[in-house]
Amino acid sequence: MFTGRRPGVGLRRAEARMGRRADIMHVYHRGAELFPTREERGIARDPDGRRLLLINWKPSFDHTWAQIAGGALDRRIDRLAAHIRRTFPERFFLTVHHEPENDVREDPASGMTARDYAEMYRHVVLRLREKGVGNAVTVMTYMGAPNWAAKTWFEQLYPGDDVVDWVAMDPYADDRVQTFEQLINKTRDDFAQWPGFYRWMQWRFPGKPLMLAEWGAFERYDQRRFKESFYASVRRQMRRYPQIKALVYFDSPRAPRGDTRFDTTPGAAAAFRALAHDPYLRSTAVPRE
Numbered sequence: 285m286f287t288g289r290r291p292g293v294g295l296r297r298a299e300a301r302m303g304r305r306a307d308i309m310h311v312y313h314r315g316a317e318l319f320p321t322r323e324e325r326g327i328a329r330d331p332d333g334r335r336l337l338l339i340n341w342k343p344s345f346d347h348t349w350a351q352i353a354g355g356a357l358d359r360r361i362d363r364l365a366a367h368i369r370r371t372f373p374e375r376f377f378l379t380v381h382h383e384p385e386n387d388v389r390e391d392p393a394s395g396m397t398a399r400d401y402a403e404m405y406r407h408v409v410l411r412l413r414e415k416g417v418g419n420a421v422t423v424m425t426y427m428g429a430p431n432w433a434a435k436t437w438f439e440q441l442y443p444g445d446d447v448v449d450w451v452a453m454d455p456y457a458d459d460r461v462q463t464f465e466q467l468i469n470k471t472r473d474d475f476a477q478w479p480g481f482y483r484w485m486q487w488r489f490p491g492k493p494l495m496l497a498e499w500g501a502f503e504r505y506d507q508r509r510f511k512e513s514f515y516a517s518v519r520r521q522m523r524r525y526p527q528i529k530a531l532v533y534f535d536s537p538r539a540p541r542g543d544t545r546f547d548t549t550p551g552a553a554a555a556f557r558a559l560a561h562d563p564y565l566r567s568t569a570v571p572r573e
Contacts, residue, residue: 286337292499301509301547301553302546307570308532310498311324313340314344316360318367318458319341320372320376322339324337324339336375337376338495340379340382342382342427343357343360344360349400349403350395350396350404352407361411361412365416368412377421379407379425381405384398384424384441385429385438388435391438398440399437400442405447409447422448423497424448426441426452426481428455430475434474445492450492451485452497453494454497454534459504463481464514464520468528486527493528493530496528496530499533503542503544511552511555511556512555516555516558518559519562529568533546
């Protein structure tokens with residue numbers, strides 16, 4: 285990401301660097317863009333091995349969530365549904381306006397409250413289904429940071445079990461994180477009752493598979509072996525969290541808060557390749573339909 289390269293080029297380079305094919309390709313769309321694109325369909329249908337698409341869609345930056353929930357973008361949604369029906373019958377992951385927490389506005393008149401988000405998400409998913417899109421595996425994607433969970437409106441974001449198939453978080457290893465367990469269960473001293481996102485998700489969504497839809501480790505120039513030790517901890521600890529069914533790494537030299545490339549040192553590259561080849565991450569084949 286943030287390299288200017290086409291998705292297929294970036295994917296091939298990442299796969300060559302980690303020494304295995306990716307099972308999931310995360311792509312981002314906004315507004316009236318139609319997806320999957322021809323390139324994305326080719327990535328999913330690669331004859332050398334199929335991949336699942338995780339498509340991240342923000343329907344609009346010009347309409348509030350309340351307006352979308354009220355039908356303002358129905359023609360756009362219907363056009364997208366027709367495109368998906370015509371071009372891509374395979375299953376794919378779909379998350380609608382991921383990480384909504386920092387876009388919430390508490391003013392009831394803003395059209396951007398947590399309840400507005402939940403209604404927007406419901407409307408988009410139900411409209412797509414009504415128009416024949418039955419192959420989208422829907423994902424509710426949280427930021428995964430404890431400060432947002434402390435908000436009084438946090439629980440109001442959830443759109444409902446009937447429109448959410450998977451639940452995801454997007455945690456990154458900042459300077460307070462040393463291990464995988466600390467990554468997925470970040471806590472804060474000033475929010476003592478918060479158990480961490482994975483623990484909360486286990487309690488809140490006991491029957492749903494969980495995903496790290498984005499995760500990564502920022503470069504620490506004063507700790508050159510941090511990524512190496514962190515990836516080793518992922519490999520050691522990931523089996524303790526069986527509700528997590530997918531790990532989708534965010535590999536970028538220019539992520540908003542730093543360099544998350546997994547191979548910035550020889551040790552980090554070796555540790556990530558060992559993680560990528562761990563049999564635990566290859567125990568379920570990518571579905572063909």
